Amino acid sequence: MTDTSATSAAAQAPSGVVDLLGLLAYAELVSFFRLSDAAGLAPDLAAKGELAGVAATEYRHYRMLHERLAAMGADPEAAMAPFVEPLDAWHGRTEPRTWLESLVKTYVGDGIAGDFYRTVAEHADAETAEAVRGAVSETERAEAVAVRVRTAVQEDPKLAGPLSLWARRLVGEALSQAQLVAAARPELAALVARGATGGDSGEGGSGGKGDLAAVSRLFAGLTEAHSARLEAMGLSG
């Protein structure tokens, strides 16, 4: 797997890119398994089948990221390892109790992943950028999920309050895990913050005093994108 001639590619990648690929790889793998928790909540067999389809797409993304990491000369499992605890903790604290909660969670989670894929596409080498573009476009297919939630909320407006609260909890728990990750991986935080704001400030701050500023830009970016996603589902922040 570890082709030593390719090690230079990982070394040449902007700081944080291997981290970000590892984070996304484990996020896709754990989402794949966690989606099955929602299988018991599915209203019927057809919905169960669709859910399995979403999970299978997540597995394809995991494979693609795993292959990219190996091609860059990185050890994919080592790249994923730092993110196991925070992502498992997020899932553990946000177990959906209803089918609609699981749809909202899928949409919110896929949305954050999409933001991160775009950051990879901007900052990684051309081959990696090309590989993740497919994942971005598939992640955007999640719009069908937003339409379902919006329709359910239109039919029963009483759902809007509890589901908005649920979405707020999802992103709150994500931010509290992100804070731990950002503190431990300053270069990753700086990279994601650059992606979130679209600029390239903080270039010199990675690993230094710029971390706190990078983290707050990161959070601002996540929160802004999250508000847009809530609106797409007919919910409010």
Added chain:
Amino acid sequence: MTDTSATSAAAQAPSGVVDLLGLLAYAELVSFFRLSDAAGLAPDLAAKGELAGVAATEYRHYRMLHERLAAMGADPEAAMAPFVEPLDAWHGRTEPRTWLESLVKTYVGDGIAGDFYRTVAEHADAETAEAVRGAVSETERAEAVAVRVRTAVQEDPKLAGPLSLWARRLVGEALSQAQLVAAARPELAALVARGATGGDSGEGGSGGKGDLAAVSRLFAGLTEAHSARLEAMGLSG
């Protein structure tokens, strides 16, 4: 979905073929979700990734069967419905407690599915037969799983006893569910029994007094194939 012009294809299919496709479709879907129960037992991230790969293959089979049922003019969800309870019951009674138990379960389950796919390939129309051939060859890739179990048993021969007992329980629980299914779906039982014995006896017996004979042939076939699979894993019946 339900193309009425195709309804005749389902009507012309040998009795039991739609049942068998529905049984296999739900079996693949539920295995897909159930495999995630084993994710927590995986010894490391790489094993978790491999497990996800097995699950993703099961999803592809589910999609293929779903599409074949729809193309035949059958309602895929209606075809699966009779098998939800017995398959869920089987999984509920055979929850693996260790990684090796989950490997043995995967191998035994995939093996039984493979026998059923071969029966479909023999008795269904050419297009359906062609579609399931891919599933048979992928199911046979499970040999890697057998090698893993055999290696573990060779390294620690004390495992052979408990794992052989586990395998016996898996097939015992499967037979007790199969008995209920066979009683409720005599045409399916007759079809599978013909497949298991390779002959075409019982052609006139479907739905009649031949059922009991068909069921015992079915059980004999399952048990015989199961013994061969135990041996492949270095276990004994």
